[in-house]
Amino acid sequence: MAQVLGVLKTPHDLVAAIEQLKGAGFRDLEIYSPVPSHHIEEALDRGPSPIRLLTLIGCLTGVSFAYFMQIWVAYDWPLVIGGKPFASIVAYTIIGFEMNILLGGLFTVLGLMFFGMFMTRKGHDAYQPSFSGDTFGCVVACHGDQVPRAQELLRRVGSTEVRVVES
């Protein structure tokens, strides 16, 4: 598989490149962008991030653990006050809420580390420092006979540079 890189100047050009390439049947695309853009995300149509599930799991784990800890502790060392129940559920809401936020946040960030950093697609080695500055990169993975077509499409949407990158 060869990789063709197109360097573009604006997010609008990048979205146009993605749409043209997908329309021409190219499916294995990678982009590099100095800014986040919902238009780019929508054009790539990769679906929702699994991080939202991790946030939910973190929140539920946090709040469950907090209530369990507080109720268990109340019965482990009972404070007998006027015949009241040992566990005071309403008062425990505060720490339940804080632990809900804490573990929800921790799971979210761990999810980012896992999915965004360690599970990112390997093999697209076309990154160049200007992609964190003022240019956008669009990499197409394709067979050798499709390279001219990919190059032509990338030039058509206004790429300032188009080159074949070795995989």
Added chain:
Amino acid sequence: MAAITEPVPQTADQINDDILRVLEPPTPMYVLMVLFFATLVGCGLVAFLYQTYWGLGVTGLTHPVMWGVYITTFVFWVGIAHAGTLISAILFLFRAKWRNAVNRGAEAMTVFAVLIAAMFPLIHIGRVYKFYFMVPYPNQRGLWPNFKSPLVWDLFAINTYMITSIMFFYVGLIPDLGAARDRVRDWRRYLYRALSLGWRGSSEQWRHWSRTVLHLSGLSTPLVLSVHSVVSWDFATSMVPGWHTTIFAPYFVAGAIFSGIAMVITVLVPVRKAFHLEGYLRKEHFDNMGKLILLTSSVVGYSYGMEYFMAWYSANPYEQMSFWWRGFGYHWTSTWIMISCNVISPLPLWFKWCRTNVAWMWVTSIFINIGMWFERYVIIMTGLSHEYDPAAWGYYVPSVTELTILVASFGLFLTMFTVFLRLAPVIALQEVKELWYEDRASAAGHGGHH
């Protein structure tokens, strides 16, 4: 109406250059400034060691005032820590785009302020090495902390806020650390390479990053409102006249945002001037922060008035005496400094000319910082010194040790902030660029990003 005359960046690369230029090697003046702030920290460290050796007798704390400057300063710094989350999370969810220029500085400030705040309860307990008694851990005596105590709630709230703020700050920083890695050529390149975690701005990375920022914003919004509410319950759940009131939570939260925004202005105005960032920290940003100050100042002013009204309307002699004491007792100066700085000094901000005058905003922000420290001092000191029984009334004067540690906390905050300026972009690079591309796309008729 004041004319907006700051230069507008012309290219995305210029934005990179302007903002990353701040990371260039420091000037001798900068080094001297850091050394000065670090000296203040050194003085505070000496005072702390002195107190640890001799005990809390070296402070002015004595019956009945057992909370003093340390708890005042703790509440003050927790309040300062609210601005970052407000600007980054709440304004993010409201899609207030002006936040992009100020959010990074505010987030950094939040992290440093909450770290300092977390130290003060430890300093206050005197025997700092007994801190772990608050933490629920299995021990041979089978003892646990009382989870119904607001002090234990506070431990969880402050630590949750600290960890969440650090995560929020760091996640926002990752793309900019990637940009810094691609620009610098000295030893810091290795630091940025490690901290940016291999950031390349790929579609997968942005997809997960955007979702993470959204979720952290959603989690931080109720958190920021809860943290100062929990701090206020340290006071409101006790039976002290002047403390035992239901308005404390919203009153404290508004005060926290008020003081936090003021501190953002206090630190960003010199940064704007020193690093020529007038094109990024623009007058409209100060205008908007001025409006937030006006809003929160009004809430705080209303709360002051309402406290006095309720003291009168309750017909409770203890409550009435406590508030009379606040305004006209031994420490009347503290109360009137509080009212002058927090209610009167922001009043000129009703005029746009004042809000867009950076020097005016800076001076006002310093008055607010002073006023908000005194607000907490007044609540704590006058409340405790004048409770129910006249035989138990007392007086409190902070000692030199306490005041040295107070000044050192400002030194530590400024040391951390000035060091941060040279280590990471003080303005969120990718967010400013995102807005810049959006404006350009709108101008070209392509429609903005949402």
